[in-house]
Every structure is written in C-alpha cells, then in structure tokens.
Amino acid sequence: MNKTILITGGTGFIGQRLVDDWVTEGHHVVIYSRRPDWVKRRWGGRVEAASSLATLNQRFDWLVNLAGEGIADKRWSAKRKQQLRQSRIDLSRDLLQWAQDSQQHFDLVLSGSAIGFYGSHMDDEQQGTGFTEQSANGAGFASQLCRDWETVAHEFDDLCERLVILRTGVVLGQHGGMLARLWLPFSLALGGVIGSGNQVLSWIHMDDYRRAIHFLSKNSVAGAVNMTSPQAVTNRQFTKALGQVMSRPTIAPMPGFAAELLFGEMSELLLEGQRVLPQQLLSQGFVYDYADIHDALREIHAHW
Numbered sequence: 135m136n137k138t139i140l141i142t143g144g145t146g147f148i149g150q151r152l153v154d155d156w157v158t159e160g161h162h163v164v165i166y167s168r169r170p171d172w173v174k175r176r177w178g179g180r181v182e183a184a185s186s187l188a189t190l191n192q193r194f195d196w197l198v199n200l201a202g203e204g205i206a207d208k209r210w211s212a213k214r215k216q217q218l219r220q221s222r223i224d225l226s227r228d229l230l231q232w233a234q235d236s237q238q239h240f241d242l243v244l245s246g247s248a249i250g251f252y253g254s255h256m257d258d259e260q261q262g263t264g265f266t267e268q269s270a271n272g273a274g275f276a277s278q279l280c281r282d283w284e285t286v287a288h289e290f291d292d293l294c295e296r297l298v299i300l301r302t303g304v305v306l307g308q309h310g311g312m313l314a315r316l317w318l319p320f321s322l323a324l325g326g327v328i329g330s331g332n333q334v335l336s337w338i339h340m341d342d343y344r345r346a347i348h349f350l351s352k353n354s355v356a357g358a359v360n361m362t363s364p365q366a367v368t369n370r371q372f373t374k375a376l377g378q379v380m381s382r383p384t385i386a387p388m389p390g391f392a393a394e395l396l397f398g399e400m401s402e403l404l405l406e407g408q409r410v411l412p413q414q415l416l417s418q419g420f421v422y423d424y425a426d427i428h429d430a431l432r433e434i435h436a437h438w
C-alpha cells in the first residue's frame with residue numbers, strides 16, 4: 135500500500151537514494167529541507183518539499199529523520215560540535231513538537247543514529263566478536279551525540295506503532311560519503327594505511343542499506359538496528375582492498391600524528407573504529423548482496 139512519507143535529510147547522500155526508491159515504489163514523499171528549490175530541481179513534481187514544519191498539516195504514515203550536519207565535514211571545534219548537536223537533537227525536538235501539535239500517529243518512525251554510539255576503539259582485540267544492538271554505549275563526543283539523538287528519538291515511541299533506530303555504519307557508495315574523500319588520493323596512488331591500520335571499519339554498501347530499509351519497513355523489528363555488513367574490516371584490509379580494486383599501490387602509510395594534525399579530535403573517526411555486528415538484521419533473515427568488502431568496492435568502482 136502506498137505510504138505518505140516525511141523525511142528530513144532527504145537531500146543527503148543516503149536520503150536521496152531512499153527517496154528515489156520510495157518514488158519508484160509509488161509512495162508520496164515530502165522532504166523537509168532548507169533547500170526546497172533544490173528538491174524541485176532534483177525530482178521535479180514527483181516529490182514535495184517543505185522548508186517549514188508549520189506548513190505541514192497532512193497526516194504521515196512514516197517519519198524518517200536523518201538530517202544532521204556532516205560529522206566528518208569540518209574539524210570538531212566547540213562551535214562545530216554545537217552545530218553537529220543542534221542539527222540533530224534540536225531538529226528532532228522540533229519535529230517531536232510538531233508531531234505532537236499536529237496529532238500525528240505514524241506507522242513507522244525511522245530515526246538516524248550511528249555506530250559511533252559504541253564509542254571509538256583503537257584495539258580490535260577488546261571488542262571480541264563485535265558490538266551488537268544490546269551492547270552499551272561508549273565514551274567520547276560522537277558516542278554522546280548518538281546517545282542524545284537516540285534519547286529524543288525514543289520520545290516518538292508514544293506517537294508511532296514502531297520506532298526503529300538506525301545505527302548506521304560507514305556507507306560505501308558512488309560519489310559521496312567516505313569514499314568520495316578517498317577516491318582522489320587513492321587514484322593518485324597516495325592512499326595508504328592510516329595510523330596502526332588495526333582500527334576497525336564497520337561499513338555497508340549503499341545498495342544493501344537501501345534494501346535493509348525496505349526490509350525493515352516490511353518487518354516487525356523495533357528498536358536499535360545496526361546498519362552494517364556482517365564483515366567489518368581493519369583499516370589495513372580496507373586500504374589493501376581499495377588499492378587492489380583501483381589497481382593502485384598503497385605502500386606509504388599515513389602516520390597517526392599527521393591525521394591528528396589534519397583532523398583534530400575528528401581524527402578519532404579515522405584512527406579508531408568499532409567492530410559492529412548487525413545482529414538484528416541477521417536474526418531476521420536479511421540477506422546481503424555485498425557482505426564482502428572486495429565485492430562491494432568492485433561494484434562501486436565499476437559504476438563510479
């Protein structure tokens with residue numbers, strides 16, 4: 135049955151693909167965006183744009199809340215940290231207030247979060263087989279941000295039949311996200327292991343992410359869901375796989391202090407990581423097209 139869907143972050147790297155899928159499936163999509171003209175250019179009349187919640191007086195079946203300033207876009211100054219929090223937590227609170235005031239009752243709320251929830255770890259050994267949805271949150275700025283974002287999301291529980299919190303790993307796809315930053319240095323043969331190379335990258339191919347969202351919308355899963363491939367890799371394994379796929383050497387490592395100089399506190403995203411296991415998706419029988427990093431990178435490279 136066709137749904138009426140409200141999405142924040144629908145203009146982003148992930149959001150655009152989800153909106154494309156929903157439009158193809160015949161759903162009615164409204165994107166809450168600061169750039170309504172861009173939405174009109176991108177989708178023509180097939181998608182509605184709203185730059186103010188006050189103008190939204192229809193009933194929505196699904197709410198999908200992905201908006202937020204880019205975690206890895208700028209150094210984490212005190213001001214930037216505030217922007218990262220405001221663009222997620224304050225925006226989610228505004229959405230909650232609007233939903234209460236307009237007496238929404240959603241079938242499904244999909245709310246953004248990230249695997250940073252589990253904290254950043256340099257040492258893979260301490261992480262055992264990986265963090266599952268039952269694991270506790272970690273320490274550090276990114277973890278606290280995810281935790282606070284999820285706390286607001288839980289306030290939607292009373293306003294929906296089912297709340298799913300998307301603890302998203304690093305999404306790998308064409309022309310966006312982490313790979314867009316790595317593509318040029320790797321294609322110039324400047325790619326290399328970062329720091330010790332033992333830090334773990336929990337990733338997911340964009341196509342599997344889209345399919346997992348579709349799967350979750352049809353399923354009865356509620357609560358936190360780790361949106362990652364079941365086969366996380368170390369930075370060393372990832373670097374080697376990307377170099378192989380691009381037929382480029384990856385000999386010279388990038389020392390940890392260089393990453394720290396370049397990225398400040400944000401370097402924890404590069405120098406540390408977390409081994410995450412998508413227990414919910416696996417136990418519900420979700421089948422990945424790209425569980426293996428080589429398969430994922432080969433497919434992305436072929437269509438870049």
Ligand SMILES: NC(=O)c1ccc[n+]([C@@H]2O[C@H](COP(=O)([O-])OP(=O)(O)OC[C@H]3O[C@@H](n4cnc5c(N)ncnc54)[C@H](OP(=O)(O)O)[C@@H]3O)[C@@H](O)[C@H]2O)c1
Pocket residue numbers: 142143144145146147148149166167168169200201202203204205221225246247248249302303304305306311312
């Ligand atoms: N990509 C990944 O690998 C990854 C991994 C883990 C978690 N996530 C999370 O998943 C969500 C979507 O990721 P993405 O890669 O698609 O992000 P993205 O490409 O950076 O897009 C983020 C969206 O958030 C909106 N936004 C940004 N700053 C905002 C602000 N100050 N106020 C209101 N809206 C703002 C933008 O919408 P408008 O410009 O239209 O207003 C934009 O479309 C993000 O919250 C991200 O943190 C992503």
